[in-house]
Amino acid sequence: MKKVEQLTADKTSLESYLKGQAWLLLNEKITAIEIPGAGNMNFVIRVKTRERSFIIKQSREYVEKYPQVAAPVERALREAEFYQLISKKESIKNKMPKLIGVDKKNHVLNLEDLGNGVDYTFLYQKNMHLDVAELEEIMTFVAKLHKTINTKTNKARLPNREMRKLNHEHIFIYPYLSDNGLHLDDILPGLQEVGLAFKEDMSLKHAVKKLGDRYLEDGKTLLHGDYYPGSWLKTEDGIKIIDPEFCFFGDVEFEIGVTLAHLKMANQPDALVEKALKIYKDLNAIDDLLCKQFMAIEILRRILGLAQLPLSFDLEERKALLNEAREILVTKGIS
Ligand SMILES: Nc1ncnc2c1ncn2[C@@H]1O[C@H](COP(=O)(O)OP(=O)(O)OP(=O)(O)O)[C@@H](O)[C@H]1O
Numbered sequence: 442m443k444k445v446e447q448l449t450a451d452k453t454s455l456e457s458y459l460k461g462q463a464w465l466l467l468n469e470k471i472t473a474i475e476i477p478g479a480g481n482m483n484f485v486i487r488v489k490t491r492e493r494s495f496i497i498k499q500s501r502e503y504v505e506k507y508p509q510v511a512a513p514v515e516r517a518l519r520e521a522e523f524y525q526l527i528s529k530k531e532s533i534k535n536k537m538p539k540l541i542g543v544d545k546k547n548h549v550l551n552l553e554d555l556g557n558g559v560d561y562t563f564l565y566q567k568n569m570h571l572d573v574a575e576l577e578e579i580m581t582f583v584a585k586l587h588k589t590i591n592t593k594t595n596k597a598r599l600p601n602r603e604m605r606k607l608n609h610e611h612i613f614i615y616p617y618l619s620d621n622g623l624h625l626d627d628i629l630p631g632l633q634e635v636g637l638a639f640k641e642d643m644s645l646k647h648a649v650k651k652l653g654d655r656y657l658e659d660g661k662t663l664l665h666g667d668y669y670p671g672s673w674l675k676t677e678d679g680i681k682i683i684d685p686e687f688c689f690f691g692d693v694e695f696e697i698g699v700t701l702a703h704l705k706m707a708n709q710p711d712a713l714v715e716k717a718l719k720i721y722k723d724l725n726a727i728d729d730l731l732c733k734q735f736m737a738i739e740i741l742r743r744i745l746g747l748a749q750l751p752l753s754f755d756l757e758e759r760k761a762l763l764n765e766a767r768e769i770l771v772t773k774g775i776s
């Protein structure tokens with residue numbers, strides 16, 4: 442069996458690993474190792490030398506922040522495949538870090554350092570608004586991605602089945618299990634009882650199952666797969682998009698539904714949420730109803746599931762969003 446080298450932030454062993462990959466010159470020394478930003482899934486560090494800096498990202502067989510939780514060990518290689526697929530598409534490529542190198546054996550990426558940017562998760566805080574120019578950048582990037590790389594334009598496929606299975610579990614199954622070990626009252630007192638009504642709603646669960654099956658089917662378009670504020674970096678050179686580890690060929694409605702859900706959970710004005718969809722629709726076709734259904738799914742799972750967000754909504758506000766989501770899924774009819 443191949444032996445995987447587990448990277449650490451130890452300077453001496455890291456220098457020797459990087460030289461082994463020819464990612465450092467023989468006389469080049471590491472001057473600093475930093476944590477570039479908050480992440481959960483992977484081992485991500487910034488390496489600085491006198492000459493340059495770059496980002497090292499290793500995927501392990503578990504979630505970095507929760508080592509007891511298993512995760513597909515080769516996910517960094519799927520992320521690398523995404524970068525390969527966009528490598529000749531300048532307008533998409535320019536908005537993402539360059540892939541400098543891949544170590545397939547140890548599941549490590551060497552990525553261009555985009556600098557000390559912050560991601561857009563600050564949007565969940567009260568009174569934080571995305572301006573229209575930023576929204577344009579975000580929606581235009583994703584529309585271009587979808588238009589450029591799909592089964593009509595590309596022979597290559599990227600099923601990323603294991604990551605999809607993991608996501609499916611977290612989005613479509615886990616939030617609806619009555620006894621999943623998650624105590625919603627620890628997140629917000631009263632949320633457990635609110636959640637119960639959703640876990641017991643059979644018509645809702647039927648709709649969720651249908652959309653879950655659809656998520657697992659192969660679709661026509663290369664998706665980023667996790668297109669939410671945590672994947673948008675605010676840098677000196679404008680907005681950059683990172684972390685396509687959940688990428689796959691799927692339905693554009695899933696991708697955009699997720700984005701709209703996060704704009705709503707970040708309490709952006711309805712007009713801005715509608716504008717996001719409009720910007721997208723002016724560039725690429727989308728089924729509105731299916732998009733809203735996936736939006737509803739993402740709202741439900743983020744409020745009732747394990748992958749919680751730093752939302753500023755109180756219980757009543759969360760309840761209102763959950764009810765709106767249920768309405769979309771149940772009354773708009775999924776047969
Ligand atoms: N190329 C880059 N340039 C600059 N900073 C970066 C770069 N890639 C990642 N970062 C920073 O590191 C953080 C973690 O990176 P990333 O999101 O790729 O890791 P992750 O483990 O997949 O995170 P998550 O658990 O959110 O999926 C990012 O939020 C960002 O702040």
Ligand SMILES: [Mg+2]
Nearest residue numbers: 482483684686
């Ligand atoms: Mg990630």
